[in-house]
Amino acid sequence: MVETNAETRKVNRMQQQQKKKKLHKILAVLLIIVCVIAAIVIVAALFSSDGYKDEKSFKAYASSFFKEIDEPKGVGSAKEVVEYGTPLSTAMEYPVVGQEVTDTYINGIVKDLRTQFAEAHKKATDKDKIAMLMDYDTYKSDLGAVGVVFSQEQRAEKERQMQTVSSNVYTYNFSSATGRPLTAIQIFNPGYRSFCSQYFNKYFQDKYKDRLVKGYEKALADSEENFNKFVLTDSGVKFYFDAGSVINAEEGSISAEISYKDLKGTIREQIATRAIDPSKPMVALTYDDGPLPKSSNRILDCLQKYGVVATFFELGQNVSMYPEVVKREAELGMEVGSHSWSHPNLKKLSDKKVKEQIDKTNEALKKACGQTSSVFRPPYGNSSKAVEKYAKAPIILWSVDTLDWKSRKAKSVIKVVKGVKNLDGRVILMHSIYDSTAEATEKLVPWLLESGYQLVTVSELLQYKYNETPKNGKLYGYGYFYLNK
Structure with missing residues (x-):
């Protein structure tokens, strides 16, 4: 009996030890799992x-x-x-x-x-x-x-x-031909917002009837604030709507596409090449004293590359020598103006001589590109009553003088332009007869575009920035081309 009890105690101790070992193993495994989870x-x-x-x-x-x-x-x-x-x-x-x-x-x-x-x-x-x-x-x-x-x-x-x-x-749309941004005016016919309003009111009521937010009608109204976010795809025009404007904000912004078939008559059959947005900054580059083939063509190459325009005030004697350059200017959509025949101080000439300087240049321009000057810039900026009488075009001065004729250095020209805090509405004076000016143009054009400026002709600047129809014989002087003046 004594032996039996001893054996029983021995068995119990062994079982307890096994349980402890098993528990230790379980604890070790749990500890490893905890460490892994923590990691x-x-x-x-x-x-x-x-x-x-x-x-x-x-x-x-x-x-x-x-x-x-x-x-x-x-x-x-x-x-x-x-x-x-x-x-x-x-x-x-x-x-x-x-x-x-x-x-x-x-x-x-x-x-x-x-x-x-x-x-x-x-x-x-x-x-x-x-x-x-x-x-x-x-x-x-x-x-x-x-x-x-x-x-x-x-x-x-x-x-x-x-x-x-x-x-x-x-959203942004760019022309495949010029690389420049496209506006709604270039893509759609007038009244496109009215069509979009009707289309999307029905579309969203059919598809999202139970998820429309209160006041969603405002985002789908025929208004200039609406239908401005869109891109052209291979099958239609995809419009985007801000989060919370039509359906619940939690679902984020949404998009919906109208097929080209449904847009027939609303979208242009061909995208217009140029458009100007009056609400955005713009600047006019102007070049005097040309044309001179090497530097003038280099400037035109740059303007053509970026799909932008400028205004050239040409000397009649140079036009007669290099008519092919002037023809190219006109073909590229540049504004071609007169800078007199031989660059005299018109204030010191008789009325007859002033008229001769202007008329002779117009004849050369007409022969070179089929049109007379649309704008006139008197040499040295010196206008007179005789100039106003015989110019037969708006008389244009400038508001930023690069002094490129003096420095003959591209860096100096660039420094002057970039040193102007706000170029919106400005007319920049340069000369197309210097290689240094051509070099400066190649740097300034992409910088101006990156800075958000539209590059326009002087006549476009007057019309779109100053709400002025250019008037023949009117002097737009040094103090004119400043906003908030």
Whole structure:
């Protein structure tokens, strides 16, 4: 009996030891699982799309964002800009379409969006964490257009999570021929908003009847504020509507396409080549004393490349020697003006001689390009009653003098132009007979476009910026071409 009890106790001890070993194994496994989970949580916190803490993790955060919406792009290749900062960071993907003029405009758009982002959050502190994220889509149309859509989000850290605080869609259409931006006026016939209003009211009522927000009718009204966000695709025109304007904001911005078949009569059969937006900044480049084949053609090459225009005030004696240059100016849509026959000080001439200088130049212009001067600029800016009487054209001076004739250096010309704080409404004076001016033009034109300026002729500037129909014999002097004067 004693032996039996001893054996029983021995068995019990062995069983208890086995239980302890088993429990230790279970605890060890649980500890390993906890450690693995903790490691996963830490890694996720560092590298998931929920946030970032430094440059390395922001790059991973940006990469995650781009992968979320990684879709084939229709035109060109993608370029990424990822910049970490405190408190502001940016991750932007935008297209390089391979058309230099278009790419110049796109670079300007990206630059503007970054500036706006920084300006909107200039009061942010180092304790804040704010990111701008942007992706894009591209489209190509048989009508001769490339469409670009930028989808932008701004996110801010709240409760240790990055949350979307705003989202925007920006749309642009560019001419495949010139590379320049296209406006609604160039694409649609008058009254297109009325058609869109009727079409989309029915479309959204049929498709989103139970999800329409209160007051959605305002976003679909026949108004200049509406139907401005669109791109041309291979099958129709895709319109975009801001988040919360038509359906619930939580669903973000939405798009809907109208086929070219349905748009017949509303969309132009052929896109207009040029259009001027009076609400946007514009500047007029002007060139005196030409033409001279080498430098004048170099300037024209640049203007043609970027699909822009300028005004040339030519000397009649040079026109008679190089008529082919003047003909090219007219064919490219440049404004061709007179600068007298031989560049005298017209104030010192008799009325008869003034008339002769003007008439003789007009005859040479007519012979070279089939038209007389549409504008006149007196040499040295010296006008007179006789000039006003015989000019038969508006008399145009300038508001920015580059002094290119004096410096003969491209850098000096560029410095003068870039030194003017606001060029909107200005007339810039240069001379087309200097290689240095041609070189400066090649740098200034893309810079002006990137800065948001439309390049127009002097007559267009008067009409669209100053609401003035150019008047023959009227002097538009030094003090005229300034806004808010």
